[in-house]
Amino acid sequence: MIAEKLAGKRIAITGATGFLGTALTERLLRSVPGCELFLLVRPGRKGADERIRREIFRNDCFDRLRSERGESFGEELSRRVTALAGDVTTDGLGLSEEDARRLATCDVVIHSAAAVSFDSPLDQAVQVNLLGPSRVAQAIISAHDSYAVDRPFPHLIAVSTAYVAGNRRGDSPERLMSEAFFPTEASWRAEVSASTRTRSDADAASRTPEMLARFDADARRELGAAGSPLLARRAERLRADWVSDRMVQAGKSRAQGLGWPDAYAYTKALGELALSEQHGPVPTSIVRPSIIESAFAEPRPGWIRGFRMAEPVIISYARGLLREFPGIPEGVIDVIPVDLVAAAIITVAGRGIAEGPPPAGSLPVYQVASGSINPLRYGQLVDLVQEWFSEHPLYDSHGQPIEVPEWSFPGRGRVQRQLVRADKLLARAEKVVGAVPFRGPTAELSARIEERRSEAKRALGYVELYGSYTETEAIFRVDNLMSLWDTLDAPDRGAFCFDPRVVEWPTYVREVHLPSVVTHARARTAPGKRVSGERRDRARAAVLHPARQLAAFDLENTLIASNVVESYAWLATRELPLTERARFTASLLKEAPGLLSLDRHDRGDFLRHFYRHYEGAELAELSAKARQMFTSLLLARSFPDGIRRVREHRALGHRTILITGALDFVVEPLRPLFDEIVCASMRVENGVVTGELMRHPPTGEARAAVIEDFARAQGFSLEECVSYADSSSDLPMLEVVGFPVAVNPDAKLATMARRRGWHTETWRPAPGGSRPLLPLAPGPHEDESTSVQLRELIRRARQASAIMSARWRHRREAVQR
């Protein structure tokens, strides 16, 4: 009687926050009433106790136990469960003295912590999967020697994987690596030190000037002129990602070079090898599950945690994204439900108590797999999945059912080539769309392309990662497991069933696994178009909630479809006769490409450079003209929805602030809309503008600082602030607040907003409003009769424009000097 044998025993578990660990914890608490559990988790920021409460006991795995125990559930947890703060990537597991003492007095230690991702960076996989089991054994030995010399060593049960067999074909027996099939000369110690070296090499490679320049350029391409701190942060992130990618690549290459499909199987295999050398006097058993999938029956059919190996592939298939997946139809896909694995581990532990743990050095191996006695063929699985999704289709965003593709079981190479081609094509489209200065809905096209591309990339990733698992030709023997099964009496067989033959695959796939996967993926399973405005309305309501405190607005293309160059052109041409206006336009157009590239590079530099145009103009005159410009340029091109939004914020009692690189006299007429205007202003000497800025204009990260300062001064929380901007160069002011809103976003911002789930608004100039091609001011009375106009023209031609002549005079003087 397993439950009775284990009653009163102390069991430690590593990796309890994982899929198998959670199932194991729950099963022990529920089916072995007397045992006490010690869960080793990394303390993280919140501490080990908080972590096990949040990440383990809140999982729906415990729903059954919670309802069975009722009120006493909490009490039982605190009585029976203790958190050990530790980390399997640290020697000695980083245990405190007290926790080490607890470990030493355990009867069973189940090591299920692993880096299960098939594309972990090499060194990380080595630390966790290769060195982890030996570290646990070593920690047990040293804790035992320090605190519990009199007690017997606890029984260590190390969870490995059946895929340590690598790419071999045919029978894969339940024998140690060293005895059965370690195929290379590679020593695990050499692999460990090589992985550390690979990391430092990759890191060094990422720090060459060429690479750093590339990251910088990539960051700039992605974010535009967002300001140097943000660009620096992004570039560093890109560098770290690059190193990480290299490590993933290194892991994959090394694994494949040695005959394993990926870094996971390879590090797990070497981990077993290391453990068999390093476990010393600790009695040790090894349990090797195959692909663990959703629960067969316990705690409830279909229970699953995390997005596991088969799920992303299945969901991508159901969404029509994976048109093909490689595999051999008659090949065996070795799947085992999680509750069977948990039961097998508990049985191994119970038997260790009943019959004494295996003698040190013997290391029995139990494979928990279905392939040899109850095989599921890949072709059968695909048929089942296709059939099921034909009956229960997922729905696209238009509410139409998605037709699932027929798979033709092509070779992996062909699928990969297809996907690589799609990725390249989409990358090119993305680049083209990104280069054109679209705004608003058109810019969102680029966000959609980006999304398609990441979907294609993901699909490619699945094929590369999991392709080998559908092509596996190894047959995992379960002889040890079955002889263990034979020793169980009927009640134990009922309570801890791990016989792979109980699974009837069609029923399991159709009624247990797929419904669970679909629910878990939160896929759309009902027809009917989602009311598309719903989400937007919710986001808008959140932005316009009375609890918000501050709304910050950018000006150009956020509230008004105009910019500083246009304002300048308008002001400068207000007094010019027709011929001069044409000449002026031509000269400004000639300057345009240079200005544009400067603007893209650094907004502050651009403004500083451009505002020099105003040099020599009289401030009083500029201000008077700016008042006229307010009507004929700014208001005429304003976005009524935007102006209304400012006013709505005010009506709700929010403070409003305008942050713009435009000049003070230009934005002055907008003052009644805002509590505060932060803008550029120029130095004035004797009433004449010098063309030099008084201080740095509010661009890039300075905008974030403005909002932070204002919020601090008013005692506002940034989480309650709203920020509206249109361009990726405004990213800092969007990132700093709790409610960023992208208005008429450019392609880059549209992509980012979509990725981060930011609310997006499309604001347009008033429908029907006129938008002149060139922002030139009308002469004083344009609709006069021709003769009057001619007279006027002659008069005005004589007195050349104040602004232009002043500038020319100044330049002449400069040249003469």
Place this chain on the structure above:
Amino acid sequence: MPRPGFVLEVDRSTPPTLFWYGERFRLERLPTGSRVIYAPEPHAPLADPDAAIASALDNPLGDSPPLSGLLRPGMRLTIAFDDVSLPLPPMKSPDVRGQVIEAVLDRAAAAGVDDVVLIAALALHRRMTDAELRHALGPRVYDAFAPHGFLTQHDAEDPDGIVHIGETDQGEDVELNRRAAESDLIVYVNINLVAMDGGHKSVATGLASYNSLRHHHNPATMVHSRSFMDQHRSELHSSNWRMGRLIAASGIKIFQIETTLNTNTFPEQFGFLQKREWEWTMKDRAGFLAASKALQHTPPKVARSIFHSIRAPHAMTSVQAGEVEAVHAVTTENVYAQQMVAVSGQTDILTMGLPYISPYNVNSIMNPILVACLGLGYFFNLYRGKPLVRQGGVVILSHPTPWAFHPVHHPSYIDFFEQVLSQTTDPVAMSTTFEESYARDPWYIHLYRTSNAYHGVHPFYMWYWCAHALDHLGQVIVVGGEPRAVRRLGFKPASTLADALEMASDTVGRDPSITHLHAPPLLLADVT
């Protein structure tokens, strides 16, 4: 001798009828038995307008001395004049206002008056542009006054520029432009395009504030003005008259000058617009064909600017000056003489083609609210006696009704359309729920005062203008209107007149009487 107005009964030989359709036209075949009301032909202009003006100033009506007798050195003289909303379309130079004001200024100069200020009597309308002022006043007056700041525009929101005169016996606040109220004499120069214009309404409305206007610009008053064109049955006018009498009693002196224009509304090349279709000459037909074909392929913005450049060949038919009520009585008779058409009996369905212009979109965009106002506020009210359409009848408008707004002139209209009309089309409900917040909104006030925007409350007034019609009618259908915008107004869109008549049959039965109001040129139906 110009022919009087005419009511045609459509028979099988009647050619299709011209319907205005914004910046375009439609030719519609009305069912046999329908009636079409045509305006009287233009009366002959005054042979010598300057002499007529001089004569009016020197021989005033009612209890008033001649203008010269009211002028003396050292006095404060304020000349107020109608703004850009009159006349429609804007008239060819010289504008009547400029002509009259020059005569007034001559007399002021002769009398040695040197404190003279001109005020555009905007009420809550948008400020006029320099070009519009120059056109209305003529270059001589404009250049003499504008550069020195003596040409001003009424600012109903200037806290220092408004003065409270008192309350009428009905408790109505009277607030006026301070400069005008504190002058020794106000000379008000009117263009009386329709019978509604002028009288005590000139000063009491044109130079007033929101506090004052709200007493008669509200749904209750509008519903009880049957119609605005009939002063004696118009609550709007009663209120203005009470205020005018209070102003007179408070010692403010007003010398009223009113002018009337003939119905010569469109220049030569658009002559077909003011002729009866069966009398079109070859030239008229060619003109119509050319215009309508060309307009079909013209972008709306271009068509708009073409139409708004039309200057009407209106000519002055009378001018009278002196005491307000005496002057207005004569003016009203003159307007009636030019515009009145006798119509016997009401109709089940009234159709009207709406042109590109209304008083509030001169040089601007006719937005959907203005479409409603022109149809139900103005054209519906072009009656004396009984409304042209019976109680519970149907009005069919023809206008493209684009979802378009002028961002500078009509900012509060945009918000009104989005926020108010999406909630309610009931004038009373919106006046209690929304009016105050729009009227007191600091941003709208800022735009009204410093830019060229109509006051925040103005779209409400446009809607109240329709209150009588909304109360009276069973259904409103817009032929060829943009469906989304038309529905927002609470009306029904129809793609053709035939569809509209079919839809109307739900309300007025299968065999309704139909009348078409063939305007502009403007007319006033005397319905018996």
